[in-house]
Amino acid sequence: MKLRSILATALLSLGAMVATAHAQPAGFQSSAAWGYDSYDRHEQHEYDNGYHDGSHSGMEDARHHRAFSFYDHGAYRDHKDASYRDGYERGYREAYRANSRDRDWER
Numbered sequence: 001m002k003l004r005s006i007l008a009t010a011l012l013s014l015g016a017m018v019a020t021a022h023a024q025p026a027g028f029q030s031s032a033a034w035g036y037d038s039y040d041r042h043e044q045h046e047y048d049n050g051y052h053d054g055s056h057s058g059m060e061d062a063r064h065h066r067a068f069s070f071y072d073h074g075a076y077r078d079h080k081d082a083s084y085r086d087g088y089e090r091g092y093r094e095a096y097r098a099n100s101r102d103r104d105w106e107r
Contacts, residue, residue, distance in 0.1 A: 016098030043083045050079070051085030057088075068096055 057073050060066075070076050071093040079085055 030050075032097075046081045047087035048082040050076075050081075050084035050089075051091035052087075054088035054091030054093075055095040056091075058092035059099045061092075062096045062099035062101075065101075 031106055053075050054070060057070065057075065061068065073088075073092075076085060076088045076092075079088070
């Protein structure tokens with residue numbers, strides 16, 4: 001009886017995999033098969049790190065009445081990853097705007 005239960009479970013699992021494979025177009029491979037999932041996670045991680053760093057820099061610059069310029073920060077200038085830099089710029093802009101008393105800063 002236990003063997004039948006194991007075989008039934010195995011057959012149902014195999015059937016589910018076959019049904020999933022047939023539901024996708026011929027020649028289709030998921031992004032995971034090409035390694036894009038890990039790439040996408042890396043890009044998101046870099047963006048998030050940049051956003052965090054830029055937010056901190058933007059807040060500090062606004063609070064100390066420094067000019068709006070994320071370009072002046074080494075973390076932005078020296079980082080080669082475009083996702084990091086995109087996140088840094090957005091975080092900087094949002095934090096500077098939220099913490100600045102001078103509302104005419106944005107260019």
